[in-house]
Amino acid sequence: MTELRTLKVALLGCGNVGAQVARILIDDAEMLAARAGARLELAGIAVRNVDAPREVDLPRELFTTDAEALVKDADLVIELIGGIEPARTLILAAMRNGACVVTGNKALVAKDGPILHEEADKAGVQLSYEAAVAGAIPILRPIRDSLSGDRITRVLGIVNGTTNFILDQMDTTGAQFADALAEAQRLGYAEADPTADVEGHDAASKAAxxxxxxxxxxxxxxxxxxxxxxxxTAADIAAAKEAGFVIKLLAIAEKLTGPGSAEGVSVRVHPTLLPREHPLAAVHGAFNAVFIEAENAGELMFYGQGAGGKPTASAVMGDLVSAARSLVLDGPGRAETTTGQVPAAPISSAVTSYYIGLDVADQPGVLARIAQLFAEHGVSIEIMRQTIHRSSDTQSESAELRIVTHRASEAALAATVQAVKGLDVINTVTSVLRVEGV
Incomplete structure (x- = not known):
């Protein structure tokens, strides 16, 4: 029997995910060797504090604070530090030393992906980051490999578990945003500072x-x-529910097509109304899902846990075994394909539908004036619902209108909303949300 070669693995970071990666490398060494064609030896774990408490009991002699020295002697480097620096410097040093790199660093890949790929190509090594998007869900490899012979036209993704949990709580319990966020923090789904999640920044990195x-x-x-x-708001959630929709924070990337469309790809993250029969509407709690539309494959959906130590470690290990195989076979690193070269389209060029909530005066001719204004802007109304409200104090009446438009350019829809605000019969525009899947 041929003796398997040994590949040295450097692990940078030992948080929840890093600790699980180290555990798998140690406990499943024989299985990994059989699948990778080489023994994967955990050469060391670089951390800031060697004595910090950790979820997994790991040999103390593996820990070091000298990440630079650890990277120099490694065949494979796993970066789980997060952030831009020192992760960027360490990854570049590793690749220039001939090591394949696996990272879960979505912020770094989104910001400096072109530079990292260029350096990987120069060094002939593999750069992998399956764990950077949607945790345990295998989504990047299927897009890059399985669908490489197809044309993807649109991607819709719930890629942030924190926001999905919050919106799901609001939908199922009627909770206000602040209460749902507090519950997410209590359960550990949201950080003490949830800005990156609730303002969409985390999802935007994954969308890129x-x-x-x-x-x-x-x-x-x-x-x-x-x-x-x-x-x-809870009112937005309730109104969407009554109309047969659910609100999700979606990462969307789609090729703009059709007469009059600008050339390019629209990449955006925003709260979105989905019909309750859409597959993504059934994604509850902190789970993630990515819905893909391709010319030949049709519609595909990938669903699973989007965060957590063990699920994300699974994605890291998949990348690690793949990179190890490339080293064993002495093949070149898997290159990024950039043959498309289509421009990023501004949000004004996106084609979508709108949900618009209006509080209006209840008097004759209001609906006709609103409908005429929509028509003047080239926006077609698909659904219009009216609810009358009577004030017990003043005996005055107002009406709540809920309008769902047909698909149109974002520019036309935004101009329509702005014009509606100027009508003297409009008390207030209560909400404006985008709609997909109709």
Whole structure:
């Protein structure tokens, strides 16, 4: 029997995910060797504090604070530090030393992906980051490999478990945003400072990565339109529910097509109404899901746990075994394909539908005036519902209108809403949300 070669693995970071990765490398060493074709030896774990408490009991001699020295002697480097620096410097050093790199660092890949890929190509090594998007869900490899012979036209993703939990709580219990956020923090789904999640920044990083792989073009974080969920109210949730919709924070990347459409790919993150029969509407709690539309494969959905130590470690280990195989076979690193070169389209070019909530005076001719204004802007109304409200104090009446439009350009829809605000019969525009799946 041929003796298997040994590949040295350097692990940078030992938080929840890193600790589980170290455990798997130690406990499942024989299985991993059989699948990778080489023994994967955990050479060391770089941390800031060697004595910090950890969820997994690991040999103390593995820990070091000298990440630079650890990286120099490694064949494979796993970066789970997070943030931009020192992760960026360590990854670049590892690749220049000939090591394949596995990372779960969505912020870094979204910001500096082109530079990292360029350095990986120069060094002939593999750069992998399945764990950067949707935790345990295998989504990046299927897009890059399984669908490489197809044309993806659109990607819709629930890629942030914190916001999905909050919106799901609001939908199922009627909770206000602040109460649902507090519950998410109590259960450990949300950080003490939840800004990156609730304002959509985390999802925007993942949207840039999904768009880059799906459309073979390098999209950066600044190409992503981003809007969070902090302004979504219990009233919005209730109104959506009554109309047969659920509100989700979606990461969307789609190729703009059709007469009059601008060329390019629209990449955006925002609260979105989905019909309750849409597959993504059934994604509850802190779970993630990605819905893909492709010319030949049709509609595909990937669903699973989007965070957590063990689920995310699973994605890291998949990348690690793949990278080890490439080293064993002495093949080149898997290159990023950037043959698409389509521009990022501004949000004004996106094609979507709107849900618009209006509080209006209850008097003759109001509906006709609103409908005429929509028509003047080239926006067609699909659904219009009216509810009369009587004030017990003043005996005055007002009406609540809920309008769902047909698909139109974002520019036309935004101009319509602005014009509606100027009508003297409009008391207030209570909500404006985008709609998909209708």
């Amino acid at each position: 990565i999904l768009a880059s792989l799906s459309f073979h073009t390098r999209f950066a974080l600044e190409d992503v339109y981003c809007e969070g969920i902090s302004s979504v």
